[in-house]
Amino acid sequence: MIEVKDLSKTYIRAGAKSKKTAGSSVAGLKAVTFQVREGEVFGLLGPNGAGKTTVIRHLMGFIKADAxxxxxxxxxxxxxxxEVKALVGYLPGEMNFLKEMSGLEFLNLMAGMHGDRPVFFQRRAALAEDLDLNLKQPIKKMSKGMKQKLGIINTLMLDAEVLILDEPTSGLDPLMQKVFIDLVLEEKKRGKTILISSHMFPEIERTCDQVGMIRAGELVAVEEIQKLRQEQQRTFEIVVETPEQAEFIFQSGLKVSRVQENQVIVEIQGDLNPLLKTLAQVQVREFTQKMTELEEAFMFFYERGEGFEQGIIPGHV
Ligand SMILES: Nc1ncnc2c1ncn2[C@@H]1O[C@H](COP(=O)(O)OP(=O)(O)OP(=O)(O)O)[C@@H](O)[C@H]1O
Ligand SMILES: [Mg+2]
Incomplete structure (x- = not known):
């Protein structure tokens, strides 16, 4: 449904102040290639300036690729x-609203531009309720998060086949981020093809089938989330009431990497049930999940720009 092939773009730095920088160029994208099948959710993950918005602007036909x-x-x-714009529901990274309007007037205008289908108004009401936004408010009195909600309502109400969302949760509080994740999952169930850009791994992990990691204009890895999830190892730090209970966990057949008095470190790959069954037989005082290997790999990727391409996750090169 979405196909990006060898997409390349070099930005020429305009308005350079000295001779030295005049005409210098910035690599926007370097031969980016990926595909999103119909009904799939694809996450484009990468740090600031990586090229996520540049990919999206090509998909929306705002800029022409060099190759x-x-x-x-x-x-x-x-x-x-x-024709492409007619197929796509697009949420820009930064929206410019007509500030004199209320949310409702803005959405009426947008619905009118797309043929005033009754479904728009049904969806608009449901979305405003889910996201808890008062549409009667003037846009100029809305906070950043409220404007983001308005943008999301506008994009989703139009019920397009393909959704392209540039950092959709920016400005949303944690509760609303969760509501948004549920909305994406709902759209996925309805068969939509979705591309989401983000800096944040957790929201990508919860919504996407595939994740593409982009850095300095290069797509350094594309991974299937399901596969990453199955193979990922989770580490738990558990404090129980007595050293005997810690010993009981140690003897349970779970992969225990350390026992210290009444504290145990357990590593689990995949199914959590064996751990939960064991813990049901002891008194747990503290239960903490350490950062997962995946999260660690993403942090490493952000800091150093490497990791995935070097196979930091076992089985992923
Ligand atoms: N119009 C432009 N002219 C010149 N350079 C640009 C232009 N737009 C983007 N760039 C450069 O291209 C690179 C990628 O920018 P892009 O906006 O795609 O990043 P991003 O991944 O969306 O980042 P963010 O997470 O901050 O939104 C950056 O180095 C940026 O400076
Ligand atoms: Mg961006």
């Missing part, structure tokens, strides 16, 4: 940008 192409539904996003 390669972006296609949606087999339509070239640059040459057929009008």
């Amino acid at each position: 390669g192409y972006a296609r949606i539904h087999e339509l070239d996003c640059w040459h057929n940008s009008k």
Whole structure:
């Protein structure tokens, strides 16, 4: 449904102040290639300035690639940008609203531009309730998060086949981030094809089938979340009431990496039930999940720009 092939873009630094920097270029994208199948959710994950918005702007037909192409539904996003835009529900990273309007007036305007289908109004009401946004408020009195909610309502109410969301949870509080994740899962159930850009691994992990990691314009890895999840190892630190109970966990057949008095470190791959069954037989005082290997790998990726391509996760090269 979405196909990006060898997409490359070099930005020429405009308005350079000295001769030295005049005409210097910035690599926007370097031969980025990935595909999103119909009904799948794809997460584009990477630090600030990595190239996420640049990929999205090519998909929306706002900029022309130097090489390669972006296609949606087999339509070239640059040459057929009008048809592509009609297929896509797009949430920009930064929205410019007509500030004199209320949320409701803005959404009426957008619904009108897309043919005023009754479904828009049903969806709008449900979304405003889920996201807890008062649409009657003037936009100029809305906070950053409220404007983000308005943008999300606008994008989702139009019920497009393909959704392209540029950092959709930016500005949302943790409760609303959770509501948003549920909305994405709902759209996925309805068969939508979705591309989400983000800095945050947890929201990508919860919603996406595949994650593409981008850094300095290069897509350094594309992984299936399901596979990552199955193979990932989770580490738990458990404090029980007595050293005998710690010993009981040690003897239970679980993979215990350390026992110290009444504290145990347990490593679990995949199914959590054996751990929970064992813990049901002791008195647990503290139970903490340490950062997962995956999260550690992502932190490493952010800090050093390496890891995934070197197979830091076992079995992933
Ligand atoms: N119009 C432009 N002119 C020149 N350089 C640009 C332009 N747009 C983006 N860039 C550069 O391209 C690179 C990628 O930017 P992009 O906006 O795609 O990053 P991003 O991954 O979306 O980052 P963020 O997480 O901060 O939104 C950056 O180095 C940026 O400076
Ligand atoms: Mg961006």
